[in-house]
Amino acid sequence: MKVSNPTSRDIAEIAGVSQATVSRALRNSPLVREETREKIQQIARDLNYFVNRNAAGLRTHQSNTIALLLFDETEGRHAVINPFFLSMLGFITRAASKHGYDVLISMQQLSDDWHIEYQASHRADGLILLGYGDYVTYRAKLAALARANTRFMIWGPTINDQPGHSIGCDNINGGCQATNHLLQLGRRSIAFLGSTSKRSPELAARYDGYCAAHHDAGVPLNERLNIPAWSAAGEGYRAVEELLQRREPFDAIFAVTDVIAIDAMRALKDNGYAVPDDVAVVGFDDISLAEHVTPSLTTVRQDITLAAEGLVDGIVGLIRGEPVESTLMAPQLVVRASCGAR
Amino acid sequence: MKVSNPTSRDIAEIAGVSQATVSRALRNSPLVREETREKIQQIARDLNYFVNRNAAGLRTHQSNTIALLLFDETEGRHAVINPFFLSMLGFITRAASKHGYDVLISMQQLSDDWHIEYQASHRADGLILLGYGDYVTYRAKLAALARANTRFMIWGPTINDQPGHSIGCDNINGGCQATNHLLQLGRRSIAFLGSTSKRSPELAARYDGYCAAHHDAGVPLNERLNIPAWSAAGEGYRAVEELLQRREPFDAIFAVTDVIAIDAMRALKDNGYAVPDDVAVVGFDDISLAEHVTPSLTTVRQDITLAAEGLVDGIVGLIRGEPVESTLMAPQLVVRASCGAR
DNA sequence: ATACACAGATGAAGCGGTTCATCAGTATGC
DNA sequence: GCATACTGATGAACCGCTTCATCTGTGTAT
Structure with missing residues (x-):
């Protein structure tokens, strides 16, 4: 049996069940008998079926995606992003995928409303902001984000009365x-x-x-x-x-x-x-x-591994509506040769 | 007038037109009188309205997103990705946004079917593969990608009879x-x-x-x-x-x-x-x-700027169904101090 | 025997757009 | 005067999934 672009209805038909049951079975709902569930999942695998994220997202109002916004110190002219943030990006991606989230990256401020747009357009469920950016224009954006009820985590210092949650190092x-x-x-x-x-x-x-x-x-x-x-x-x-x-x-x-x-x-x-x-x-x-x-x-x-996990845990928590705390991590001196200590 | 999470219907009601007209107006369709169009766009701005990408994507079968898959030489254990590819990532993001595409990143092989999944689940319209990866397992994936009619571009050499299109340096x-x-x-x-x-x-x-x-x-x-x-x-x-x-x-x-x-x-x-x-x-x-x-x-x-643009142009071309050619770029020796030439 | 609970499944509504088919109204041609 | 074309707009179907409200059949208590 071959279907070019299978939908859950195709699977339902083949399995001899309703489309609703297929939807449940694929998400391991206990409302479906185990035997039925496995049969359905097997068919899905055979057909190379994958849930259409647009359809699922439309219905659930979620995208299971986190948007990562990288700020640049140098006014975006240089393409070179501080390697520190680039490697953080790797850890964030890993941490996000543990939670079942994809990561969307953005390195430039497309429109004036880019920050709101990501969530309002349902492209992302939340934002992570990275960069030793210019905080003057930056904070204005943060305030706008907070007003628009956007969920976001910031890598950086926790500044008094700064809107939003952050994880930073001391x-x-x-x-x-x-x-x-x-x-x-x-x-x-x-x-x-x-x-x-x-x-x-x-x-x-x-x-x-x-x-x-x-x-x-x-x-x-x-x-x-x-x-x-x-x-x-x-x-x-x-x-x-x-x-x-x-x-x-x-x-x-x-x-x-x-x-x-x-x-x-x-x-x-x-x-x-x-x-x-x-x-x-x-x-x-x-x-x-x-x-x-x-x-x-x-x-x-x-510790960027910890930082990345904290940022992702934080944003996932915010998405779930759980209380999230800002954190300050302790940095650690690494003594090598350039200081002359040895 | 305040609407918390406005839809095109809300805008239609306010503008006194049908929802279909709103949809057209927001995408600058010539089928809408200019006066009407601008009025609608103004209302959309005022309400902080953004098109729901899930709904649009569901209907059009597109996501306007490119997935970027980074392979690691070292079996994924080390989190360190070659800086060369990390900076390429920046250029790819930039090039993609010029075409109106978002970039989704992935650094690990989630499932066995990750490569097919991105497109089959309508998360991305095409893939870009980066990395000095292990080509043995890699090529098996490429073949599977081709079988599944996935659109993808590879950074790397054009190997005889290798499935897919590539951009690489000589x-x-x-x-x-x-x-x-x-x-x-x-x-x-x-x-x-x-x-x-x-x-x-x-x-x-x-x-x-x-x-x-x-x-x-x-x-x-x-x-x-x-x-x-x-x-x-x-x-x-x-x-x-x-x-x-x-x-x-x-x-x-x-x-x-x-x-x-x-x-x-x-x-x-x-x-x-x-x-x-x-x-x-x-x-x-x-x-x-x-x-x-x-x-x-x-x-x-x-020249990673050129490479990034080529990869993005290529994948966008493939998405549009245009013919795409694989390219080989000429590398350039940069003489500095470590060779002793000066 | 009747009532009730419950497991397992179904039907249908609805998410918010895009687009095809259609239509009202005005302008043009003969 | 009537057919035709064109502009600007509308109504409704549909994309593929999630989930609420229902329903059926079997097991248990009264």
């Missing part, structure tokens, strides 16, 4: 650990490469940790060692050149992301500085290549 | 360019790090190019310089250690991917070899970090 603590480590190694002139702007609160929090560590150790801050940099290709390099031009002595760098740190190390070497002997370097994120550059990069690790 | 030529370059720089003992197995024909083709270059230059191949390696973290490192254990002199390495090359450079330094003075290194793919490691990596670039 960036202040992370920045503090990194800086502390450098201070304990005897470094006293630690340059900061990154953003301190409130537009990127995650990165700004890392700077806050950097300041806190100085304060705790009684080491004065030197504002002239603070160089703005984004996580785009070439930014770390440029930042080091800017730092050198300032002619301010420094013996360490805390870069706000690994992407910046790795790029900065290249600039240091090109300018005749040895890492870690002349300048110790610590990054943040622990992207997969951090371990594989030379010297291997000391950095602050965020 | 890996033989790329391998040849890389090896030629090393030979012209006077290197005579070039180690090959990668796979020569027919299970990964893309990588094997790069090896073929390596052989061809040797042949053209009249330099004999040394089989003892051929070290198997995958593109997983730590593999390049391990491969170099294996190479050193063989105690076979070598003055260059051609690594079949940048991931391997970067890892290999680290191993070389850890063992006291200078790159490029003692050992010149050339990679393949030109992942974003190739430029930013120390020394910067000479490699063979594949």
Whole structure:
């Protein structure tokens, strides 16, 4: 028996039952006798039948899909997304499929209403937002999302009265650990490469940790060692050149992301500085290549497996109407060669 | 006027027209007077109305979605996907949205029928397959896809009588360019790090190019310089250690991917070899970090923007029923520091 | 014997669009 | 004046599934 594009009615006919019974049997409903159920499922397999998701979704008002929105630090011009988020994407996909959800990705803001559109058009049951994005325009979107009753989870800091739920890492603590480590190694002139702007609160929090560590150790801050940099290709390099031009002595760098740190190390070497002997370097994120550059990069690790699972658990919880809590995860310093600790 | 979850019927009522007219107006059908159309579209905007994709898809048998399947070299155990494919993912998403398509990602083989399921369940209108995957199991899937009339595009080589359409880069030529370059720089003992197995024909083709270059230059191949390696973290490192254990002199390495090359450079330094003075290194793919490691990596670039657009154009063409041709793109050698050419 | 519960199955409504067939009304041709 | 064409709109069928309301037949209590 061959049917080109079988429907549940075709299966019902072959099995000699009603179409409604087929629908139940395929979803393992206890209202169908086991014998009947298995017979129906066997026929479905034989015919290569799969439930039409559009029809099912239309009826149930669900799509079993999660939309993943990736923000870019650099105004979307560069196609390069921070590898940290790209690898997170992998874990999110895996976690989602455990719950039976597909993942739809979007990397650009199609319309002004993209954020609402995904759920309103029933393409996705909920959203996950990723990125060290610009929080000023970002938060406006969040408010709109909340107004439109969209379910969403954010990767990032939990900011007071910020709408929605989030999972993030304790960036202040992370920045503090990194800086502390450098201070304990005897470094006293630690340059900061990154953003301190409130537009990127995650990165700004890392700077806050950097300041806190100085304060705790009684080491004065030197504002002239603070160089703005984004996580785009070439930014770390440029930042080091800017730092050198300032002619301010420094013996360490805390870069706000690994992407910046790795790029900065290249600039240091090109300018005749040895890492870690002349300048110790610590990054943040622990992207997969951090371990594989030379010297291997000391950095602050965020557990992205846990983060991804938390984000997915959260959004699934929201979809089911369960209470969901925002979480702050503890980051962990990973000591490698670039800091000179060994 | 407020409606919580507006449908086209709500809009029809407000506009004083039939629901059918609303449907047409929203899709800019010329069968609706312009004045009427704009009035309807305005109401839709005011109500935050978006077409229910499930309903539309049910009727039209389309989903306007492309499924992107990522294969992993390492049997799916490691969550790390080659950055080359991750960045390709970004370009594919962009290209797809230009055509009005969403992208659904999948990184694991859920069921045995995952490949058929996406289209049969109307979740996606077509598939794009990415990865330096194992072609033995892979090709069996391709055949099944073709049998099930699934539309799909493959990133990879066009193999004789392989079912389906593909876009790939001329890996033989790329391998040849890389090896030629090393030979012209006077290197005579070039180690090959990668796979020569027919299970990964893309990588094997790069090896073929390596052989061809040797042949053209009249330099004999040394089989003892051929070290198997995958593109997983730590593999390049391990491969170099294996190479050193063989105690076979070598003055260059051609690594079949940048991931391997970067890892290999680290191993070389850890063992006291200078790159490029003692050992010149050339990679393949030109992942974003190739430029930013120390020394910067000479490699063979594949134009992933073009590749992504080609894959999307191809799958969209197949969906529309247009004829689609498989393409082979020319790779380009990018000379940086790791080969010692400057 | 009658009532009742219950397991297993069925019929039909409805989800929210798209599109075919149809129609009213005005303009055009002979 | 009547047939014809064309524009702008309508009504209704239909896509394939989920689920509520029903129904049938068998087993158990009264």
